[in-house]
Amino acid sequence: EVQLVQSGSEVKKPGESLKISCRGVGYRYTSNWIAWVRQTPEKGLEWMGFIFPGDSETRYSPSFQGQVTMSVDTSISTAYLQWSSLESSDTAMYYCATHVTVVAFDLWGQGTMVTVSS
Amino acid sequence: EIVMTQSPATLSVSPGERATVSCTASQTVRNKLVAWYQQKPGQAPRLLIYAASTRATGIPARFSGSGSGTEFTLTISSLQAEDFAVYYCQEYHDWPLFTFGPGTKVDI
Numbered sequence: 001e002v003q004l005v006q007s008g009s010e011v012k013k014p015g016e017s018l019k020i021s022c023r024g025v026g027y028r029y030t031s032n033w034i035a036w037v038r039q040t041p042e043k044g045l046e047w048m049g050f051i052f053p054g055d056s057e058t059r060y061s062p063s064f065q066g067q068v069t070m071s072v073d074t075s076i077s078t079a080y081l082q083w084s085s086l087e088s089s090d091t092a093m094y095y096c097a098t099h100v101t102v103v104a105f106d107l108w109g110q111g112t113m114v115t116v117s118s
Numbered sequence: 119e120i121v122m123t124q125s126p127a128t129l130s131v132s133p134g135e136r137a138t139v140s141c142t143a144s145q146t147v148r149n150k151l152v153a154w155y156q157q158k159p160g161q162a163p164r165l166l167i168y169a170a171s172t173r174a175t176g177i178p179a180r181f182s183g184s185g186s187g188t189e190f191t192l193t194i195s196s197l198q199a200e201d202f203a204v205y206y207c208q209e210y211h212d213w214p215l216f217t218f219g220p221g222t223k224v225d226i
Contacts, residue, residue: 033214045163045206045218059215095162101175103213104153104168111162 002026004096004109011115012086019082020112022096027107029077030054032098035105036070036081039093048094051079086116120144120209122219129224137194139222141207146187151211154183154192157221158203166205167192194224202226 007021022034036048049060051070058070072079079096094112097105121144131137141152150170155163165174167183170190180195194201204223210216 035214035216044220047216047218050214097163099214102165102168102172103151104165104174104208104210105163105216106165106168106174108162108164 002100002107004098004107006094006096006109006112009113009115011117013118014087014116015085016116017082017084018086018114019080020094020114022079022081022109024077024079024098027098027100030074032100034072034079035097036068036079037095037097038064039095039111040091048081053077053079086114088116088118090114091116120147120211120217122207122209122217124205124207124219124222126222127220129222130226131197131224132226133199134196137197137201137224139192139205139207139224141185141190141192141219143188143190143209147190147209148211150186150190151209151213152183152185152190153208153210154181155206155208156201156203157206163206197224 003025005023030053033050035050038046048064051058053072053074069082096109098107100107123142125140152170154167156166157163166177166181171183182193184191204221206221207219208216
């Protein structure tokens with residue numbers, strides 16, 4: 001089955017670091033952009049950036065540039081989104097998504113809920 | 119950056135009725151590269167329509183998309199119980215960059 005499998009929910013304190021993951025299963029992982037999307041009740045769905053597993057090229061939304069780091073380990077078909085110092089405003093659901101059969105995001109992970117609270 | 123707006127914010131309809139959601143872009147979306155997604159509570163978004171009018175794999179025929187330029191529409195011809203959800207439009211004419219609309223909640 002073709003799927004993106006994300007790591008589990010996280011509860012962190014402000015200032016802590018975090019790395020969440022997104023593993024691709026059942027398709028050619030290195031050929032498709034992986035997008036990270038944040039969802040909050042206040043701002044809805046926001047694209048954070050992309051990584052292309054084939055060459056690790058990354059593009060960040062201006063809103064998230066410098067706030068997060070995207071990386072990939074093609075040997076295990078896994079992309080990562082990491083923070084060096086979390087803030088309460090990072091509390092959100094985070095999705096990874098990719099394009100498998102069409103030029104649109106037709107495959108989504110199940111989401112990772114990140115809660116940052118003291 | 120293109121800004122996408124949707125109307126209405128909430129659409130109250132009954133099962134069997136037709137639902138129409140509008141999406142307006144702040145500038146022309148080249149090549150009609152607009153997609154529509156459905157999101158139910160506790161679930162990830164699901165692709166319904168891409169390239170403005172092409173249904174994604176497995177999407178029922180009651181879902182249709184239309185439009186060009188700056189105006190796009192998602193129509194659900196006869197609402198089923200499972201269609202009550204939030205619907206988002208998305209432009210991606212500068213692939214892979216994209217922008218989502220704020221969403222339209224379709225409820226009873």
